[in-house]
Amino acid sequence: MSVGAAIPRHTQGLQASMERIYAAFIKELLQLRRDRITFATMIFIPLFQLFLFGYAINTDPKHLPTAVLIQDESSFARSFLAAMQVSEYFDIQASAASEEELDHLILSGRVQFGVQIPAHFGRDLIRGERPAVLVIADASDPVAAGGAVSALQGLSSSVFSRELTGSVANLAPKPLPYELRIHRRYNPAGETRLNIVPGLMGTILTLTMLIFTALSVTREVERGTMESLLAMPIRPVEIMLGKIGPYLAIGSMQAGLILGAAKILFGVPIIGSLPVLVALTLLFILANLSVGYTFSTIATSQLQAMQMSFFFFLPNMLLSGFMFPFRGMPVWAQTIGEILPLTHYLRIVRGVMLKGAGFMDLQVDVLALAAFTLAAMIIAVLRFRQTLD
Numbered sequence: 417m418s419v420g421a422a423i424p425r426h427t428q429g430l431q432a433s434m435e436r437i438y439a440a441f442i443k444e445l446l447q448l449r450r451d452r453i454t455f456a457t458m459i460f461i462p463l464f465q466l467f468l469f470g471y472a473i474n475t476d477p478k479h480l481p482t483a484v485l486i487q488d489e490s491s492f493a494r495s496f497l498a499a500m501q502v503s504e505y506f507d508i509q510a511s512a513a514s515e516e517e518l519d520h521l522i523l524s525g526r527v528q529f530g531v532q533i534p535a536h537f538g539r540d541l542i543r544g545e546r547p548a549v550l551v552i553a554d555a556s557d558p559v560a561a562g563g564a565v566s567a568l569q570g571l572s573s574s575v576f577s578r579e580l581t582g583s584v585a586n587l588a589p590k591p592l593p594y595e596l597r598i599h600r601r602y603n604p605a606g607e608t609r610l611n612i613v614p615g616l617m618g619t620i621l622t623l624t625m626l627i628f629t630a631l632s633v634t635r636e637v638e639r640g641t642m643e644s645l646l647a648m649p650i651r652p653v654e655i656m657l658g659k660i661g662p663y664l665a666i667g668s669m670q671a672g673l674i675l676g677a678a679k680i681l682f683g684v685p686i687i688g689s690l691p692v693l694v695a696l697t698l699l700f701i702l703a704n705l706s707v708g709y710t711f712s713t714i715a716t717s718q719l720q721a722m723q724m725s726f727f728f729f730l731p732n733m734l735l736s737g738f739m740f741p742f743r744g745m746p747v748w749a750q751t752i753g754e755i756l757p758l759t760h761y762l763r764i765v766r767g768v769m770l771k772g773a774g775f776m777d778l779q780v781d782v783l784a785l786a787a788f789t790l791a792a793m794i795i796a797v798l799r800f801r802q803t804l805d
Contacts, residue, residue, distance in 0.1 A: 451720075453715070453720045453723055453724065454719070454720070454723060457723045457726075457727060460727075461726075461727065461730065464730065464731075465730070468731070468734050468735070468749070469734075471746065471749070472734070472735065472745045472746060472749035473734070473740050473744075473745070474740070474741070474744035474745060475559060475740060475741065475744065476563045476744065477560050477563065477564075477741045477743045477744025477745075478504045478505050478563075478564075478744070479504065479505070479506075479507040479743075480505060480506055480507060480527075480528040480529060480560065480561075480564050480743055481507055481509045481510075481526065481527040481528055481529075481743070482500070482506040482507060482508050482509065482510075482527055482528065482529040482530070482531060483508075483509065483510040483511070483512050483518055483521045483522070483526075483527040483529070483530045483531070484497060484508055484510075484511055484512065484530075484531045484532075484533070485511075485512045485513075485514070485515065485517075485518045485530070485531070485532040485533070486511070486533050487532070487533060487534055487535040487537075488533050488534065488535055488536060488537035488538055490537060490538025490539070490541075491538065492537060492538040492541050493533045493537050493538060496533065496549065496594075497531070497533075500531070500568070503567045503568070505563060505564035505567045505568070506529060506531075506564060506568075509526075509527060510526065510527060512530070515532070518530045518532065518552070519552075520777070522552055522554050522601065523767075523771055523772075523773055523777055524767075524773065524777045524778070524780075525554070525763055525767060525773075525777075525778075525781075527554075528553070528554050528560060528561065528564070528743065529551060529552065529553055529554070529561075529564065530551070530552040531549065531550070531551050531552075532549070532550040532551075532552075533549055534547060534548065534549075534550075537549070537594075541593050541594055544593070546592075546593060546594055546595050547594055547595070548594070548595040548596075548597050549594055549595070549596055549597065550597050550599065551565075551568060551596065551597065551598045551599070552599045552601060553565055553598060553599065553600050553601065554601060554602060554771075555600035555601060555602055555603045555604060555606060556601075556602040556603050556610070556611060556766050556767075556770045556771060557611055557737070557741060557742075557766075558603055558606035558607070558608065558611060559611075559740075559741050560741035560742075560743055560744065561600065562606070565598055565600075568596065568598065601771075602770045602771050603770060609682050609683075609684065610684055610770060611766070611770075613678045613682050613684045614678065614684060614762075614765045614766050614769050614770070615737075615738045615762050615765070615766070616674065617671060617674040617675065617678070617697075617765060618700070618736075618738065618758050618761045618762050618765060619732070619733060619738055619758065620670065620674060621667055621670060621671060621697075621700065621701055621704060622704050622729060622732055622757075622758050623725075623729055624667070624670065625663060625667050625701055625704035625705050625708060626704055626707060626708040626711070626725040626728060626729060627708065627722065627725050628663045628666070628705075628708065629659065629660055629663055629704075629705045629706075629708030629709045629711075629712060630708040630709075630711040630712050630715070630721040630722065630724065630725045631712060631718050631721050631722070632659045632660075632708075632709065632712050633659075633709070633712035633713055633800070634712050634715050634716070634717055634718045634720070634721045635718060637716075638717065638718060652797050652800040653797050655800065656706075656709055656793070656796055656797060656800065659709065660702070660705040660706070660709055663701075663705055664698070664701055664702060664705060667698075667701035667704075667705070668697075668698065668701065671694075671697045671701070675693075678769075684769060684770075685769065685770070686768070686769050687768075687769065687770065687771065687772035688767070688768035688769065688771070688772040688773055688774065689768065689774060689775075692768060692774065692775050693764075693765065693768045693769070696761070696764050696765075696768075696778070696782060696785070697761075697765070699782070699785055699786060699789060700757060700761040700764075700785060702789050703757040703785060703788050703789040703792060704757065706789055706792035706793045706796055707728060707757075707792050708725065709796045710792055710795050710796040710799055711724040711725060711728070713796060713799035713800045714799060731752060731753075731756060732756050732757075732758040732759075733758075735749055735750075735752055735753035735756060735759070736753055736756055736758040736759040736762055737753065737759060737762050737763075738758065738762060742759065754784070755788075757785055757788050757789075760781035760782075760784045760785045760788075761781075761785065763778065763781045764778050764781050764782065764785070767781075
């Protein structure tokens with residue numbers, strides 16, 4: 417009997433209706449149990465979101481990596497650095513020997529802050545000459561740097577409460593006995609669009625490239641054209657490269673359109689090398705295409721392929737540093753984020769566009785992205801061989 421057809425008289429009534437609903441309920445449960453990927457998606461994605469938002473997301477990051485250039489060995493210099501660490505916003509991880517080295521540490525993204533304490537800092541402070549302490553902040557992510565800068569400005573005269581006693585106690589009050597110069601680099605006005613728009617290119621490419629290729633093999637199976645493909649004298653790696661090739665071209669067009677819009681509509685600068693940005697964007701597109709192709713060899717239907725793509729896309733959005741400061745997350749969340757290609761691409765695209773970083777400055781992220789791409793392609797080819805078997 418088709419749905420919506422007239423129901424015989426002997427099957428009418430509330431009890432009969434309840435029996436039919438119960439039968440449909442059992443049938444749906446059985447189908448759901450057979451489709452384990454859909455069932456797992458329904459159960460684990462809400463739990464995953466709850467877990468991430470509850471434990472990993474922090475919009476006020478602390479213990480930010482900081483490099484120092486100390487040109488004065490007085491107790492005042494040591495007290496200033498100690499006060500920074502006590503504030504819990506700064507974690508001194510590197511000591512630079514020159515201004516050039518300090519600049520490189522910030523440009524490469526190894527540290528978020530650089531602090532330079534000039535020579536004769538202690539002597540000038542006692543003389544009441546208000547020596548200047550230079551703090552360089554990587555403001556390409558204004559949310560990550562904002563809290564720490566505010567905390568630094570709030571250190572006030574209490575920094576030297578132990579040193580400024582006795583004969584120099586008169587220096588303790590009023591304006592600070594030193595000048596705090598804070599240089600916000602790469603996004604001095606703290607404009608959110610300069611941080612978000614380059615990041616959007618990475619998230620858009622991740623979503624579209626994943627979905628395109630995740631459906632490639634499962635579509636062949638559902639349309640019944642897989643047999644024709646398997647009958648061709650072609651190797652699995654050749655099938656993979658042939659399938660992802662067109663999407664690599666489409667992804668390149670998407671990236672070009674987004675870059676053009678970022679430059680023309682939103683005024684986002686491209687300070688670094690455009691060829692470097694294009695080359696590394698192609699590598700990132702290839703990484704996502706390889707992941708999507710792997711999903712397509714695992715999934716048994718297009719719906720499952722879509723669900724797996726979404727399950728991969730979600731941590732990319734939340735743990736890569738696109739929506740929330742990467743350094744504000746706990747170590748375990750940062751470890752997961754380091755595995756994801758979007759994390760490294762965000763550093764690359766923001767580094768090239770906003771900082772003018774070159775290939776050598778970004779070599780760690782480039783190597784990580786290349787290793788991820790190679791691993792994903794090997795898994796995809798191996799999975800496709802199993803599909804053939």
